[in-house]
Amino acid sequence: MKINKIILVATLLTSMILGAQTSDKITLHVNPFIGTGAAHGSPLSGNNYPGATVPFGMVQLSPDTRSTPDWSVASGYNYNDTTIAGFSHTHLSGTGVAELFDVLLMPFSGSIVKEEAGQNAYQSKFSHEKESAKPGYYSVELLDYQIKAELTATTHAGFHKYSFPKNKEAHIIIDLDHSMKKSDWNTRIIASQLSFPNDHTIEGYRVITGWAPMRKVYFHAEFSQPIIRNHITDGGNVYDNAKVVNGNAIRAILDFDISKQQEVLVKVGISATSIENARLNVQTEIPAWDFNGTVNTADAVWEKELSKIKIEGKAEQKQIFYTALYHTFIQPNTLSDVSGDYPAADFTVRNSSKPYYSTFSLWDTYRGAHPLYTILQPERSADFVNSMLAYYKVFGYLPIWQLWGQENYCMIGNHAIPVIVDAVLKKIPGIDAEEAFEAIKNSAMREHPGSPFGIWEKYGYIPENLKSQSVSLTLEMAYDDWCVAELAKKLIKIDDYNHFTKRSQFYKNLYDKEISFFRAKDDKGNWIGPFDPLKYGANGGYPFTEGNGWQYFWYVPQDVKGLINLVGGDNAFTKKLDTFFTLEDKPEEVNDNASGFIGQYAHGNEPSHHIAYLYNYAGQPWKTQQYVSEILKKMYNTTSSGYSGNDDCGELSAWYIFSAMGFYPVNPSSSTYVIGSPTLKEASIELKNGKTFKVIAKNVSDKNIYIQSAKLNGKSCTKTFIRQADIDAGGTLEFIMGPKPNKKWGTKLVDRPVN
Structure with a gap:
């Protein structure tokens, strides 16, 4: 009888241990059906698939x-x-x-x-x-x-x-x-x-x-x-x-x-x-x-x-978070064989000792997914960059939207540039900085569908009568040029730094101070009218790409301070942000990618993704906390309609991962992450160097969305941003959360993010 009791106790203990191990298994939190189909009357759902992949x-x-x-x-x-x-x-x-x-x-x-x-x-x-x-x-x-x-x-x-x-x-x-x-x-x-x-x-x-x-x-x-x-x-x-x-x-x-x-x-x-x-x-x-x-x-x-990120939170949060992480890790895709053979851009077969990757949806993924890879996938980040550089050597410029080893020229700008610059400036091992600079400089100086260099240099903006999507092109090319300038500065290439810094300011040439919007000009310098900031463009034939004048107004991630000055200072800037997030008016026709609305904010497409974080730059971080929290709650769920728009090779997912932890790369190549409103009780990032960076949000709940105070490694922290160096060093970022805004935290000039 005593032996039977011992066996019974041992059996129960074994069951408890196995049960605990099973409940801790992260893959059980992944639901591949999230984002696979819109609910009735809903907008886009994610366009994800449920099948098997690694x-x-x-x-x-x-x-x-x-x-x-x-x-x-x-x-x-x-x-x-x-x-x-x-x-x-x-x-x-x-x-x-x-x-x-x-x-x-x-x-x-x-x-x-x-x-x-x-x-x-x-x-x-x-x-x-x-x-x-x-x-x-x-x-x-x-x-x-x-x-x-x-x-x-x-x-x-x-x-x-x-x-x-x-x-x-x-x-x-x-x-x-x-x-x-x-x-x-x-x-x-x-x-x-x-x-x-x-x-x-x-x-x-x-x-x-x-x-x-x-x-x-x-x-x-x-x-x-x-x-x-x-x-x-x-x-x-x-x-x-x-x-x-x-x-x-x-x-x-x-x-x-x-x-x-x-x-x-x-x-x-x-x-x-x-x-x-x-x-x-x-x-x-x-x-x-x-x-x-x-x-x-x-x-x-x-x-x-x-397991590279371990989190504590509600069951629903875990399902959304780990499914999002799963979706970000589906691509870019290996294109090389086990032998190392891969198809080059000139349709020849070449060989590499490292994996060669394709599926670069760069207009989307440079914003959040690739910065996430630099933290969680540094070795693969080097392989991604080296795949782009190998492509450049054959094709003549960097990929824009590369699929199955070939360019399809989808979308605008050349956003391989920020991905490469971000990886080099973060000192990801295995990337030749000089080769990288040659590729990004030449890609920014050569005429190709994503970046019309000739008229860019000639006019200091893109004239709409010479190239459609001109306002979006001007803003996005200015950002790419800032990235080139940053790497030039790192490599002490002074002439290049000055040249590309000047070009990065071209965005100002399309700012109409009379109406406080960026708008199109022709090649004679005349404003093109009529101008309606609510009217949408798609992918050609209009000055804005998959968005409108309201959504693209905020796209100056390299110079938010300069944008604030254009508007007229902090008060005018935050007032315009307030209007942006509350203006419900919509034209009869919107682009198919416009969905997930909060006012004019459209979370279903990438041009809006950084905007909620901009209040931090103007001294009102509690409003960033308010809107980031609202987006996290409203735009993601565990159903087949779990995303508010196309996931775009993991970009909507990457936004959730960063934002749920409490920070986001507004300027993806700056090594700076702007603080929002953490929604998880705890998130621990396992780093390649064996260290761990942990984010703790004490008292966080559906109501406690506002930061009351913060500590970084035990020391009081009032800055509304952290840097890559803070993450790399390991340690703990700790927030105390509450139901009401603390309008004193993070408001001083020294606490604001810098580009």
Whole structure:
């Protein structure tokens, strides 16, 4: 009896320990369905996908709920859809343009319908009740076929597990024609091939052009069971049991005998360089048929990466925070193979001993995501920068929006510049500062779609009649030039420093003091009218890019003090901010990216992201605390409509991560973080040097949003900013929070952020 009691106590203790370990597991807080579909009547949701991937991997194996995805389902998946068209191996997370969707597989059971019906005939209904996802794993039941589909991934390979029903024929479609709408971005398959080296293997490629030009995608797929027959179509051509087929609309149906084993496993390696490398990728990363082992490995990799920040807070906060961190760590994406081969900008294959990365959504991610990487991913930050520098050496200037190793010229400015300057000035190891300066200087001096250098130098602004989006271009190019000047100063290049500092002040040339707004001029220096600060522009044909005059007014992160002086001082500046956050008037038409409104503030798109923090620069930090807290509460939740706009490769997520901890990089290349309103009880950042930087918010709650006092490493702190050096040194930033503003804290001139 005594022994039984001992066993019982030991069992209970073991259960408690295991339970505690499970509850502490960070991947359990990640909900990949956040941001995958807007609620009824809501704006954009995030455009995220729920499928399987690993941090910064090449493969994103995820369901596509449309046979021809477009901008409204740019990630391929919409939570509000009811059917699945298949599972493809590459996706973009949170973008406003649909692209990739390479090598789609779709299992089905029962009889084959006419091949002419195409892959659409085999889509299946699904239910969220029979769907689940976690980092590195996704599963769903295909209701029309009673098939359970499970997916996991490594860096370069996808792993499928299909459990078929008994007594039905089993088939798997492999589709090389699946893509976004062929009418969008002139998308078309230039060439593709399927070949069957043996009865367990398919290999092939496709060359596709669209938003990203001339993408070459190679694959090698191995099946756990033999393929007993194949049926291939290429447009109107039909082939049975072919060994190789070339075409530009290839789709195959593969037949399997599951009388002895109902599960069919598929390992698919992807490469941007060759079939041989695709084969090597999968054989290196998934050598065995151990699906659960691959799932566990993916989970362990995610656990390690997500553990770089440990937080204390409410369960809902943890779910939003760690899902946001998960989303920031999905990209940039590895483009090099395990061999080191990668596709260069000139379409040759080159080799690197370090990973080569692509998917640089720089107009978005330079603001918050890349500064976050310098803290949490310093080694990868160096690889990101060196990938950009390698691209520059071949292409002639730095990437603007680079995808699958090629430039698509999306958005304005050249915001690889602030990313590179930020990394160099933060002394990230492994970056050659002189090479970096050559690249950023030449990119800022050469004519290209993102930065019209010739008219910039000639006029001191961008004339709207010569180049549309002129006001946004002027403001963003001025910021890039400030970044060039800062690195020139660091490297003691005085002439360059003076030249680019002068250019960084060009923003003033479009300020109309009569109306206190930035507005467009023509090449004769005349204001272009009529001017309506509420009217939106999209991506051309208007002076503002994805925003209006109100939202772009605040875009001078390199010289906030200068902007305050233009307006007429602190009082005028804060009064204008007050109007900005309370002016509800909207025109009938807004850009599709404008969402998540608080007055004219639109959190759903990046030009607004730094604005709530600007009160600190004018001596009213309690208003920064008020609005940051409001944004954190209103613009993020745990549903499929969890974001107020496109996540844009993790940028909305990065804003949440920084802001929930209590600070944000208003000027992303200044090594300065402006303090807002911490919403977490505690956040501990594990640094590469083995130190920890901890932020504590005592008494924080839904009502206690205002900073009463602060200490940095035990000493009283009234400054409304911290520096990178404070984080690197480790230590503790401690806030005392309360329900009412302390209008004395952080208001003195010496307490305000400097650029």
